[in-house]
Amino acid sequence: MIKTPLHTAWPALINENNLKPDYDKKIVSVEYAAGLEPGDVFECLDDGTHWMIYLPYITETAYLRSEIIRCRYTLTIDDTTY
DSSP states (O other): OEEOTTSOEEOOEEEEEEEOSSOEEEEEEEOGGGOOOTTOEEEETTTOOEEEEEEEOTTOOSSEEEEEEEEOOOOEETTEEO
16 A cells, blocks of 8 residues: 555555665556656555656556656755655
């Protein structure tokens, strides 16, 4: 289950893609109704990690299939935390 920026929970499938020492990328598959777009960050409710929609596969029409990259840091700009 993932929690989207709209604070709704959706079932999603996350598969391994590229595990390297300096970055962690995976593949997510989730319904389009979840409202996720490139640049959105979601939380994986199983382990509390945060992931950003990185590179969607445009050829997929049944659901959102995209590369995701793990977000490990936060940044505050003008009192807004990203």
